[in-house]
Amino acid sequence: xxxxxxxxxxxxxxxxxxxxxxxxxxxxxxxxxxxxxxxxxxxxxxxxxxxxxxxxxxxxxxxxxxxxxxxxxxxxxxxxxxxxxxxxxxxxxxxxxxxxxxxxxxxxxxxxxxxxxxxxxxxxxxxxxxxxxxxxxxxxxxxxxxxxxxxxxxxxxxxxxxxxxxxxxxxxxxxxxxxxxxxxxxxxxxxxxxxxxxxxxxxxxxxxxxxxxxxxxxxxxxxxxxxxxxxxxxxxxxxxxxxxxxxxxxxxxxxxxxxxxxxxxxxxxxxxxxxxxxxxxxxxxxxxxxxxxxxxxxxxxxxxxxxxxxxxxxxxxxxxxxxxxxxxxxxxxxxxxxxxxxxxxxxxxxxxxxxxxxxxxxxxxxxxxxxxxxxxxxxxxxxxxxxxxxxxxxxxxxxxxxxxxxxxxxxxxxxxxxxxxxxxxxxxxxxxxxxxxxxxxxxxxxxxxxxxxxxxxxxxxxxxxxxxxxx
Amino acid sequence: xxxxxxxxxxxxxxxxxxxxxxxxxxxxxxxxxxxxxxxxxxxxxxxxxxxxxxxxxxxxxxxxxxxxxxxxxxxxxxxxxxxxxxxxxxxxxxxxxxxxxxxxxxxxxxxxxxxxxxxxxxxxxxxxxxxxxxxxxxxxxxxxxxxxxxxxxxxxxxxxxxxxxxxxxxxxxxxxxxxxxxxxxxxxxxxxxxxxxxxxxxxxxxxxxxxxxxxxxxxxxxxxxxxxxxxxxxxxxxxxxxxxxxxxxxxxxxxxxxxxxxxxxxxxxxxxxxxxxxxxxxxxxxxxxxxxxxxxxxxxxxxxxxxxxxxxxxxxxxxxxxxxxxxxxxxxxxxxxxxxxxxxxxxxxxxxxxxxxxxxxxxxxxxxxxxxxxxxxxxxxxxxxxxxxxxxxxxxxxxxxxxxxxxxxxxxxxxxxxxxxxxxxxxxxxxxxxxxxxxxxxxxxxxxxxxxxxxxx
Numbered sequence: 027x028x029x030x031x032x033x034x035x036x037x038x039x040x041x042x043x044x045x046x047x048x049x050x051x052x053x054x055x056x057x058x059x060x061x062x063x064x065x066x067x068x069x070x071x072x073x074x075x076x077x078x079x080x081x082x083x084x085x086x087x088x089x090x091x092x093x094x095x096x097x098x099x100x101x102x103x104x105x106x107x108x109x110x111x112x113x114x115x116x117x118x119x120x121x122x123x124x125x126x127x128x129x130x131x132x133x134x135x136x137x138x139x140x141x142x143x144x145x146x147x148x149x150x151x152x153x154x155x156x157x158x159x160x161x162x163x164x165x166x167x168x169x170x171x172x173x174x175x176x177x178x179x180x181x182x183x184x185x186x187x188x189x190x191x192x193x194x195x196x197x198x199x200x201x202x203x204x205x206x207x208x209x210x211x212x213x214x215x216x217x218x219x220x221x222x223x224x225x226x227x228x229x230x231x232x233x234x235x236x237x238x239x240x241x242x243x244x245x246x247x248x249x250x251x252x253x254x255x256x257x258x259x260x261x262x263x264x265x266x267x268x269x270x271x272x273x274x275x276x277x278x279x280x281x282x283x284x285x286x287x288x289x290x291x292x293x294x295x296x297x298x299x300x301x302x303x304x305x306x307x308x309x310x311x312x313x314x315x316x317x318x319x320x321x322x323x324x325x326x327x328x329x330x331x332x333x334x335x336x337x338x339x340x341x342x343x344x345x346x347x348x349x350x351x352x353x354x355x356x357x358x359x360x361x362x363x364x365x366x367x368x369x370x371x372x373x374x375x376x377x378x379x380x381x382x383x384x385x386x387x388x389x390x391x392x393x394x395x396x397x398x399x400x401x402x403x404x405x406x407x408x409x410x411x412x413x414x415x416x417x418x419x420x421x422x423x424x425x426x427x428x429x430x431x432x433x434x435x436x437x438x439x440x441x442x443x444x445x446x447x448x449x450x451x452x453x454x455x456x457x458x459x460x461x462x463x464x465x466x467x468x469x470x471x472x473x474x475x476x477x478x479x480x481x482x483x484x485x486x487x488x489x490x491x492x493x494x495x496x497x
Numbered sequence: 498x499x500x501x502x503x504x505x506x507x508x509x510x511x512x513x514x515x516x517x518x519x520x521x522x523x524x525x526x527x528x529x530x531x532x533x534x535x536x537x538x539x540x541x542x543x544x545x546x547x548x549x550x551x552x553x554x555x556x557x558x559x560x561x562x563x564x565x566x567x568x569x570x571x572x573x574x575x576x577x578x579x580x581x582x583x584x585x586x587x588x589x590x591x592x593x594x595x596x597x598x599x600x601x602x603x604x605x606x607x608x609x610x611x612x613x614x615x616x617x618x619x620x621x622x623x624x625x626x627x628x629x630x631x632x633x634x635x636x637x638x639x640x641x642x643x644x645x646x647x648x649x650x651x652x653x654x655x656x657x658x659x660x661x662x663x664x665x666x667x668x669x670x671x672x673x674x675x676x677x678x679x680x681x682x683x684x685x686x687x688x689x690x691x692x693x694x695x696x697x698x699x700x701x702x703x704x705x706x707x708x709x710x711x712x713x714x715x716x717x718x719x720x721x722x723x724x725x726x727x728x729x730x731x732x733x734x735x736x737x738x739x740x741x742x743x744x745x746x747x748x749x750x751x752x753x754x755x756x757x758x759x760x761x762x763x764x765x766x767x768x769x770x771x772x773x774x775x776x777x778x779x780x781x782x783x784x785x786x787x788x789x790x791x792x793x794x795x796x797x798x799x800x801x802x803x804x805x806x807x808x809x810x811x812x813x814x815x816x817x818x819x820x821x822x823x824x825x826x827x828x829x830x831x832x833x834x835x836x837x838x839x840x841x842x843x844x845x846x847x848x849x850x851x852x853x854x855x856x857x858x859x860x861x862x863x864x865x866x867x868x869x870x871x872x873x874x875x876x877x878x879x880x881x882x883x884x885x886x887x888x889x890x891x892x893x894x895x896x897x898x899x900x901x902x903x904x905x906x907x908x909x910x911x912x913x914x915x916x917x918x919x920x921x922x923x924x925x926x927x928x929x930x931x932x933x934x935x936x937x938x939x940x941x942x943x944x945x946x947x948x949x950x951x952x953x954x
Contacts, residue, residue, distance in 0.1 A: 035587075056543060058567045058580045059587030066544025088603050088638035089513060089841075090520025094548035096890070108501055110893075111871075116513035117639050122607060132511035141501065152542050152604040153639070156573060183542035184568040184604060402560060403592070406713040421551045425560045429713045471711030 036060070039398040043387050050383035052398040061401040063349070063422055064376050068151055069095075070191020071181035073439070074271050075147050075198065077222050077247040078255070079103035082143040085114045086130050086161060087151030091183075092116070099439045101222045104229075104249050113137060117153065127159045131167065138172045144252035145175040147198060155182030175252075177201050188351075189270060189377050196275035199246060199255060203279065206253060208260025214309050215241040217261045217285075219276055220268030221292070223248030224439065227446035231292050234302060234326075234447065238318045240309065246275065259283040263308050265290045265301065270352040270377045291354060292446035293454070294362030295330075299323045326448035334366060337455040342367035344415040344462055349397075349405055349423055350437055353378030353386060359418060359437065360389050366455050371412035374400045402426050413472075416462050431470030433461035502871060502897070504878035514871035515890065517815045518841025521636035521646030523549040524675065525600035526563050528650035531681075531699020533720030534595030536588055537563040540581055540610065541602025556908040557678075557705040557916055562715055564588050564597075568604060577610045578618070585616075585631065586624040592715055595723060596630040600650060603638035630723055632657040642842040643907075644741045644817050647675045651699060651746040654726060661730035661754035669695045669781055670732045670756065672746050674739035674763055674819055675907065676921065678706035678719075683919035684764065687774070690788050693781045696725045696732060698746075706916065730754030734780040738763045738773065739819030740846055763819050764921045766827025766929070767796060796923040799930055804832060806934050806954075813837040815873055815887040816906035818847045818866070824886060824905065825851055827926065829858045831933075833884075836862055837876050843867040870894065884933060901936035903929070 038051030056062035072095045075083065079101075085092035092114030103109065115133050117126050134146065146168070150161050161178045168176040180194045216235060221228045228248035235242050243261040244254035264276045264287035276287035288308070290301035302323060306316040346368050348359050353375040360370045370390055374397035378386070386396055395408050402422070409417060409430055417427035420438030427434040435457050437445065443453040467473055522539060526549045529537035539546040546565035553561040564587075566572070566580040581599070588597055599612055612633040619625050634653035636646040651672060673684055681702040688695045703719020729735070729750060735758040737747030747758035759780060764773035771793070778785055811834045814821050818840040828835045838851050847866040855862055863876055870887075874894045877885075885891050886903045889910040895902035909915045919925040938954060 056565070056567045057583075057587055059538075059564050059584030059591075060567075061562055061564050061592070062543060062567065063547070064543055065547035066542045069544045069547065088520050089516050089518060089642070090522070090545070090548065090603075090638050092513070093516050093519035094552055096515070097893075106501075111501060112513075112515050114513045114516065115511065116516070119637070119639050122603075122639050129511040136507075136509060136512055140503075140507070152568075152573075152602070153607055156604060156607045183544045184573050185570055187543075402562065402713070403715060422547075422554055422561075425554060425558055426713050429560060429707075429709060429711075431709060431711045470709055 036404075040404070041383070041387070041396045043390050043394045043396065044392045049380040050378070050396070050398050052378055052380060052383065056399055061403070062399060063401060064399055065188050066183035067186050067188065067191035067194065068149060068181040068183045070188035070271070071149060071179045071195040071198070072191070073099060073222075074192055074195035075179065075247060076109060077101035077103070078147070078250045078252065079109045080106045080144045080251050081109065082137055082141060082146035083109055083113060083149070084130075084133060084137065084146060085112075085149045085151065086126065086159070087115065087117055087149075087153050089114055089116045091149070091151045099222065100224050100441065101248060102226050102229075103223075105251065108141060108143060122153065122157055125157060125159055126154065127161075127164050130159065130161065130164050134164070134168045134176065135171070138168070138174065143174065145177060145202065147177050147179050149179045149181050151181070152183040155185060175202060175205075187377070192271035193274050196272065196278065199275060200278050202252065202255045203259045204283070206256025208257050211243055211257060211260030212241045213262065214239060214312060214315065215243050215261045216263045216265050216305060217243050217258045218245040218248070219264050219266045219287070220272035221245055221248045221446070222268075224441055225444040227292070227444045227450065230444055230447040230449060234322060235305065237322050238302065238306060238315050239312070240305065240315065246272065259285070261285060263288065263305065265305060267291060267354075268352055269354045289354065291358040293355065293358035293450065294365060295327055295448065295451055296361050296365070297358045298446075298448055298451070299327070330448055330452040333452055334455055337459050338365070338367040340463060341459060344368045345371045345412060346416040346418060347372035347405070347409050347412065347414045349374045349400060349417070349419040351376045351420070353382035355437065356386060357389060360386070362451060362454060363458075365451070366458065368416070368458070370394060371414050372397070372405075372408040374398060374405075406430060416458060431467060431472040433458075433464065433467065435461060502874045502878065504875055506872075506875050506879075513869055515874075516841050516869050517839055517873075517887075517890070518642035518644075518817075519552075520603070520638035521641055521643060521649065522600050522602050522638060523552060524643035524645065524647030525598075525634055525636045525650035527553060527675070527701070528647045528654070528699045529598035529600070530561070530704050531701040531720055532596055532598060532654065532726070533722045534716045535720060536592055536594035536597050536716075538584060538588065538597050538599045539563055539565045539602060540577055540599055540605045540612065541566060542568045542604055545602045552908060553705075555910045558913060559705045559707065560713065561705070564592075566605070573604065573608060576608055577605050578615050581610070581612070581615045582619050582622070582624060585619045589624070589626050589629060594629075594716060596632065598650065598654070599631065599633040600636045600646065601634075602636070606635065606637040630658070644675055644819070644842050648742050648745050651743065652749045654698065655729065655746050655749050656753065658723060658726040659730040659750055659754055660727045664731055665733050666728060666731045667694060668728070668732045669693050669777065670729045670735035670750065671695050671697045672735060672737040672743040673697055674742040675817060676763070677907075677916050677919070678702040678704070679917050679919045680921040680925070682706075683922045683924055687789070687922055688777065690786055691774070691777055691781070691783060692786070693777055693783065696729055697721060698726060698729065730756065732756055734759065736761060736773070736776050736780065740822070740850070741818045741842060741844060743819075762826070763823035765820070765823035766926050767793075767800070767830045767923070768826050769823045770922050770926065792923040796926050799927055800831065803930060803934050806937060807930075808832045809834055810884060810937065811836040811882040812884045812886055813839075813873055813877055813882045815839040815870055815885075815891060818842045818844060820906045822847065822850055822854070826854050827929065829854060829860070831930070834858075834860045836860070836882050837873050838862050838864045839868040839870070839873045840866050841869060874898075884936065901940050903932050903936060905929070
């Protein structure tokens, strides 16, 4: 494969540990004309709010934005499945000319009558920002008429990056806070922020806290119910996992309700344990909580450790490339990989900040390539340069990894097994093992140097008799 | 969903629930990938491009390349000229494609960016290297559907590139429609047996079905070359498959270069394939080779072997209009009863054509263009069917109503092999029968009372 240049404008967004002069030039808009792996403001808002399963999610715009986000996340719901439908105003040419407000109002009226949801989120798409529909006014009218919160989400695609979409989602959620009764919220209580219940992960984490004697008021937004979000302001502590998306909400809650927050991660033994211990320390007025946390960690780690060791023996020395949405997840993955004997050779994210990349560099080995907002050519180049055995990424990276003959693990929306918690660490190890050690890689050119295609001799070389070849 | 759909039908005037379509740009992106060495470019916000690439990747399980103008608030106010100019410069200097095929989005359409002027300006400023091709099409998301976007890109490609030198070649143009690479390969195989040399546009085989060779290639070997597209103006005829996806392009070529056009449906099923083969025979003035007769005879043999399992079975079909029209014809050939027939793409032609196909079949179907899957689900709740045929988005209905789903069309997001097996031609027809009969028999075997469970069918 021929050497690929880095787009000059992107040079500040690629670093090699041990050879870094300036902080990562991240938070930039992608260079026009690059094959960016990033999405838009709408995408940011949609993925964050999507798991709220008893709310109506209406996409105000032409059909595409609703179609591409229809039932895309494996965010499980313990109750209704309303969020798995696709509701849209499907704006047409006439609506673009005359405005879509009336259509939106009608759509909401019909939908609310049909489904009687607890709340509704109305997503603005690019076009709404340009034709100038007053979505807020429609939402106010409907709130008054229907008696449920009808909340505008300011997610016009072009108004920033995916991160701005996270922010818009936080603002939307914030309008619900403080509107419910906190009567039954206990003194030892938390909110889980930034877990989306992919493959049921929120349920695993929630059980850990409950075993420690801590009440989980709500998760925002994995398996979230509107009633629970309304009373989230009663919790004593916010635990922020997906920091990229939820730090804004945590800060708002700190300011308005005096609820402190901690950044945590539930991936890998170290980070999972630290999350539980940090929480226990916060409630140090009840020492039994720490005791229970220690018991829990001991028991859970004891359950998975022997099996992890077995995987570690097999995977020792293998190399990985990581390209994920949020940088905090990347930290955990680096550590989790180390736990199973693997080294991270390439690591990047779509939305990390300068401090994140600095911290990332600290935990990585010398020579590790660190990238912000990468593109397929770059990623392919680094994968080949570092000769990695595993790629961890999302939907757009999977086929690229496979084409290169590299194993893959989806750590994004399309994961099928829970990867959070202690049991998640074991699932992660299993998934990595099953792909990295698959015999299919023995057939790919990368692992058969000098053997192009079948590796069978040419017609001129057919002197070898069949008998000799057959064992 | 999954429990959310109620049988009670109420008037919906302003609302789309569970669409049977998506927006224009993704169709344009897919069509552009069928041009050799082409970088599709999305002139709009970053999200559009990311969504289209993800969606196509999920269906094809292949890397999908496309660039974006990455609109900002500034571009929304001042227009996308600066972004597109920078984009063109970056694309050629970094990725170096032969062709950049620009499509618009709802945002750039509403802003009113004049793409040809921007291309010309970029060329004048030397931002497009000598010998490189830049084409564009308008794909407002609030008009038509992804099929419209596909058709627009194919039509614009011809408009930009096809030339008539006056020397008619011995080649036949085939505009195959919104098909998978495996379908394109099957059409090429049939043309090979018929001994007709051809140009297919677009041709995504060799682009979105490549083998694992240890390399990541941004521009794989496949795709219709610019040279071939140019020479389409000299071909002796054009066969266009599908009213919605292909006919506009053939009309354009007919008007532009005077290439006579045959307007067909997709070669799906027995009649559809017969019509295609017959059209090739007539335009190319050839006899049908024995090999084709044999293929056809095998399909009819299969249809006779299994007809008793299919007779009278009721079907709900949803999907893209050309696919649904061709499938309806095939179901009639198979003595099945299409009962609910839905496309999300707007166009009265769909309902008219389906009515014609069903006229003598005795099938009393509910047919709807610009419909959605929610409504089809309601119809099924009121009066169920034996089979559902459609893309992955029908799986919720299939599960709730316990009706087998035959995955067909675009997109298929939950199975891995469909993209490799054609649905067109006699070969494709055999596979569709295989899937339908097996689905019906599997259900019976699974659910019937023990005394009715039979070893031999």
